Amino acid sequence: MPKVISACELTLGERPPRHRLLPWLHGELRSAILDGRLRTGTRMPATRDLAGQVGISRGSVVAVYQQLEAAGLLVARRGSGTWVSKWAPKPLEKAGESVAKRPFPLTRLAGLTWTHPPRPFQYGQAVNEFPIELWSRIAGRRMRGASSGLLTGWSDGHGYPPLCAALAGTLGSVRGVHCTPDQVVIISGVQQGLDLLARFLLKPGDEVWMEDPGYFGAIDAFSGAGGRLVPVPVDDEGLDVAEGRRRAPRARLAYLTPTHQFPLGVVMSRRRRLAALEWARESGGYLLEDDYDSELRFSVPSISTLQSLDHHGRVILVGTFNKLLFPAVRLGYLVLPHALLDEFLAFRLRTDLHTVGIDQAVLCDFIMEGHLGRHMRRMRDLYASRLGALSDEAARHLRGLLDISPVRAGLCTTGLLRNGMSSREAEEAARREGVETQALSRHVLQRDDVRGLLLGFAAFPEKAIRPAVESLARALTSTGLRGLTGRARMGRCVERK
Structure with a gap:
């Protein structure tokens, strides 16, 4: 028997501002058909009912239905309504649970604005503070004396040998990493790694523990490789290892940001770190440690890596220099267990022989001559000052609207919304006031108890922070009022159902 769906049964995403309702409704219905939530032979809600639920005119819903009909996704039958077409594409089979049926992870970036120069509170770094003239002098010196090795690269896939040696020494002394230079592999940033x-x-269907909320770039990489994502909640101690064991005891991989969790900023407790290592040893799984923002810590000592506690070769460490240098340099590193090294290098050579040799040599000189350490200390001071300005202004203007999380490291902070506000509504309201934020919901896999905004503080001068905080306060105040009205409307829909 054909399925008939009512307007109140139709599950739609977070409602956008009124002027964007038509493209939003079109996109929501199109996605529901393409991913199989609205299956072939389903009768769509009556246009009048759907218009009443969404809060737009019946003519607007008719226009959306007609667009989907023109695309071959819907078919109108005189006297019997509008139906999902039998010609609509069948949903693609995906490895994983219902989480994997959500839109492809890169759509999490849809709607974000990136400006040059950046404006509050875009995530980013103060690239104008980088000593580019010094870097250029080193690069010129290297180019003038370039050896054949620098010009041809390194066919073994490791990278520039002096840089690998310098990193092994630096990571050992600063981060407690146990490795030899041959375990270091130079890559083009964390995302490539x-x-x-x-x-x-991963093989298709292999389970992967994912921090929830977590980094969308990792979500994209693992789902793109066919991994079955297993959301594991994050609390004040980091990823809940016991819950991960309960949900997927034989997972192939666990992705962790233990030193500075993205996006909540918590530090994984030693108890949880040891529990994660014990799970990996028992199950034969691997822990992929993303050393996110570890070098930019404020007023607290450096925290040793999870890898420094590993005695069984179960941790793979990935890190980047892009946050300290500048994004376009695209230099990062992996530290691999000996057991994986040869096979990984052979695998890498299939798609990417090596990272740019000259850039590696310039970075090596930049490190060995002490420039990186001096630049890092200067940027810590600068970012700490900008963070202090944000914290002061937030205490004055955002009390009761946004609870700013304590910041121990990095380039951004998380603010948790109060009064039941939607993350996306708050993001849109802030944009209307000229303020750029990221809705925390962009980084959530499964949880519905985390509502907030990600606020960058590093990429713009302190003088821009106060007016931006005032604008954000206005946006959140107006959003809260509209949210109450919207919830009242939804309440009436539930009552009719």
């Missing part, structure tokens, strides 16, 4: 490791380690 995640993609390579996902395709190297």
Whole structure:
């Protein structure tokens, strides 16, 4: 018997501002058909009922239905309504649970605005503070004296040997990492490392513990490789290892940001770290440690890596220099267990022989001559000052609207919304006031108890922070009022159902 769906049964995403309702409704219905939530032979809600639920005119809903009909996704039958077409594409089979049926993870970036120069509170770094003239002098010196090795690269996939040695020494002394230079592999940033490791380690259907909320770049890499994402909640101690064991005891991989969790900023407790290592040893799984923002810590000592506690070769460490240098440099590193090294290097050579040699040599000189350490200390002071300005202004203007999380490291902070506000509504309201934020819901896999905004503080001067906080306060105040009205409307819909 054909399925008939009512307007109140139709599950739609977070409602956008009124002027964007038509493209939003079109996108929601199109996605529901393409991913199989609205299956072939389903009768769509009556246009009048759907218009009443969404809060737009019946003519607007008719227009959306006509667009979907023109695309071959719906078919109108005189006297019997509008139906999902039998010609609509069948949903693609995906490895994983219902989480994997959500839109492809890169759509989490849809709607974000990136400006140059950046404006509050875009995530980013103060690239104008980088000593580019010094870097250029080192690069010129290297180019003038370039050896054949620098010009041809390194066919073994490791990277520039002096840089690998310098990193092994620095990571050992600063981060407690136990490794030899041959365990270090130079890559083009964290995202390339995640993609390579996902395709190297995972078979379609392999389970992967994912921090929830967590980094969308990792979500993208693992799901793209066919991994079955297992959301594991994050609390004040980091990823809940016991819950991960309960949900997927034989997972192939666990992705962790233990030193500075993205996006909540918590530090994984030693108890949880040891529990994660014990799970990996028992199950034969691997822990992929993303050393996110570890070098930019404020007023607290450096925290040793999870890898420093590993005695069984179960931790893979990935890190980047892009946050300290500048994003376009695209230099990062992996530290691999000996047991994986040869096979991984052979795998890498299929798609990427090596990272740019000259850039590696310039970075090596930049480190060995002490420039990186001096630049890092200067940027810590600068970012700490900008963070202090944000904290002061937030205490004055955002009390009761946004609870700013304590910041121990990094380039951004998380503010948790109060009064039941929607993350996306708050993001849109802030944009209307000229303020750029990221809704925390962009980084959530499964949880519905985390509502907030991600606020960058590093990429713009302090003088821009106060007016931006005042604008954000206005946006959140107006959003809260509209949210109450919207919930009242939804309440009436539930009553009719």
